[in-house]
Amino acid sequence: MKRAIESNQSILDTAKGAERICVALGSSSNAQVASAATQTLVESLIGVGVSPSSITLLRTAGAPELDPALLGKTKTVLHDRVTSPMTSVAHAECDFPLSLNSMFTDAGLKIVIGELKPHHFLGYSGLCDIVFPGLASLNSVRNHLANRKNMAVSDLHRERVEIARSHENLFAFGFVLDSEQSPVKISLRSFQDCLEDLEKSVQTVCTRRVDQTADIVVMSVGGRPMDESLLSAVETFPAAIPALKRDGVLVVAAECPLGHGNTEFHQWCAEHKEARYLEARLRHNFNYQGFKAAFLLRTLENHRIYFVSTIPNHYVENVFGMRAAATVNSALQTVQRSLGSSSKISVIPNASRIILTRAEPDAK
Numbered sequence: 523m524k525r526a527i528e529s530n531q532s533i534l535d536t537a538k539g540a541e542r543i544c545v546a547l548g549s550s551s552n553a554q555v556a557s558a559a560t561q562t563l564v565e566s567l568i569g570v571g572v573s574p575s576s577i578t579l580l581r582t583a584g585a586p587e588l589d590p591a592l593l594g595k596t597k598t599v600l601h602d603r604v605t606s607p608m609t610s611v612a613h614a615e616c617d618f619p620l621s622l623n624s625m626f627t628d629a630g631l632k633i634v635i636g637e638l639k640p641h642h643f644l645g646y647s648g649l650c651d652i653v654f655p656g657l658a659s660l661n662s663v664r665n666h667l668a669n670r671k672n673m674a675v676s677d678l679h680r681e682r683v684e685i686a687r688s689h690e691n692l693f694a695f696g697f698v699l700d701s702e703q704s705p706v707k708i709s710l711r712s713f714q715d716c717l718e719d720l721e722k723s724v725q726t727v728c729t730r731r732v733d734q735t736a737d738i739v740v741m742s743v744g745g746r747p748m749d750e751s752l753l754s755a756v757e758t759f760p761a762a763i764p765a766l767k768r769d770g771v772l773v774v775a776a777e778c779p780l781g782h783g784n785t786e787f788h789q790w791c792a793e794h795k796e797a798r799y800l801e802a803r804l805r806h807n808f809n810y811q812g813f814k815a816a817f818l819l820r821t822l823e824n825h826r827i828y829f830v831s832t833i834p835n836h837y838v839e840n841v842f843g844m845r846a847a848a849t850v851n852s853a854l855q856t857v858q859r860s861l862g863s864s865s866k867i868s869v870i871p872n873a874s875r876i877i878l879t880r881a882e883p884d885a886k
Contacts, residue, residue: 536691563635580657616666616685621658637696652686696708699875734866737867741762756818761870796819830847
């Protein structure tokens with residue numbers, strides 16, 4: 523990390539000439555790596571003559587807490603989508619009113635720190651989301667996700683990157699973690715160059731090939747934050763599809779202490795309409811939570827899903843159309859009674875960190 527900073531003369535020169543520097547910290551599966559990157563960056567900037575009082579550390583939701591003793595006089599602030607000071611941003615290419623944290627927009631040098639991860643709907647998440655939606659107002663985030671004309675789910679990631687790229691003097695200090703949550707790639711470049719550099723590593727580290735599909739796939743969504751609600755857990759379901767036979771069974775473990783997680787998502791699912799009807803509506807008026815609901819219903823057309831969580835069975839089965847199970851073992855016993863004890867089983871320990879590709883269709 524220290525070498526990456528000290529070898530980037532462009533960022534050091536920009537830091538020396540900036541009256542205000544904003545370092546925005548995103549969430550990470552490894553809080554220790556994110557904290558170390560932040561501390562090393564701050565120490566390096568101070569080492570070339572930057573005043574600690576000119577640096578503001580801006581934490582987004584889910585970012586690790588930082589030890590004040592290690593950061594000296596550097597100011598640390600937690601971004602709040604409702605109460606934080608906001609500035610309207612007109613130069614970004616988006617068709618909705620956009621407001622971002624004023625500490626970020628007013629800074630002469632902006633640096634985002636975070637992990638780049640795969641995302642089964644958007645392509646990538648983490649580092650690319652820190653500026654937007656990480657530092658945005660609540661209304662901006664809502665407008666980004668709902669009531670969008672002529673939008674597709676792939677456009678959300680593109681829009682987030684474009685909003686970040688619209689800011690001058692924006693650098694990214696990013697990293698990629700392996701399955702053991704150890705860093706395998708660290709990059710400090712301009713925002714766009716850093717993303718392109720890390721995306722290659724994400725594909726290399728996370729991609730696994732499926733040579734033969736299974737009758738049953740047992741998967742964990744990957745713990746916090748992915749298992750906090752059904753809304754977030756659904757984002758990992760696509761990881762299992764390449765590993766499943768048609769009519770195969772998916773057993774999902776996700777604690778979901780926050781329940782289903784979103785009123786809109788609940789409403790779309792509670793309509794109990796076929797997926798094609800939801801998909802037709804989404805083509806005219808895109809809604810991200812509605813997209814997740816349509817995906818869940820489409821998956822249920824081809825696969826049974828046993829859901830192991832703390833969500834009451836009534837909601838799991840009567841609202842979301844899955845089958846509730848108290849434990850993974852009980853779900854497996856039920857499935858094997860119907861499919862046979864010789865059923866082929868595949869296990870995905872952390873679906874949020876895996877990109878599965880199918881080698882070729884099964885012969886049968």
